Amino acid sequence: MPITNNLAEQALRMAKVKQKISGCFGTEHGVDTFFTIRSHLATMNKQKAKLFACLVSVFNRQTIQPRFAT
Template sequence: MPESRRAFFLSRYADILSEGEALNPRAPPSGKRGRPRQSKATNLLLRLRTYTDDVWRFATDPGVPFTNNLAEQAVRMSKVKQKVSGGFRTKKGADAYCIIHSYLATMHKQGANLFHALILTFQGQPPQPRLA
């Protein structure tokens, strides 16, 4: 992204945060120990302002993806499985689940038909993922 466009977007971003902070002011000190409780909107605005460089890293570093959804998705299913089932019964079962999930995630990222890949795997001919 050209520097002039990035500067424009960062300026607009700062303006939007300022507007949000005006509409969601920080709670004043309550006189009790510790920090006063803030609203969810105020906490979000504070994080967006504090981590501006991280939020906009995709615009300065071409190697950084726009979102981290793939990384989150890789962890999400095992956490759901753990919550729904109350956990894995054995370490061996957890390891098997992670291996299968990792393989299917890789095949999905490479555009393979997962159902077809599973059929071939059960027939003893698992398709191999392409190496980078």
């Protein structure tokens, strides 16, 4: 799959790579967890947030929320 600037394709690329490497996701819960984490980090990355700080905040139960346009 050629790399493009299409944001939708870029968002799906990591899932396809993970599926290719591991062969599958294992369980439905694993799929949901993977895409929840991936979606949150992709959003925070687009907002120029520090991704490690975002992950740490989740484990500290003080999740950094994305800014929404008003």
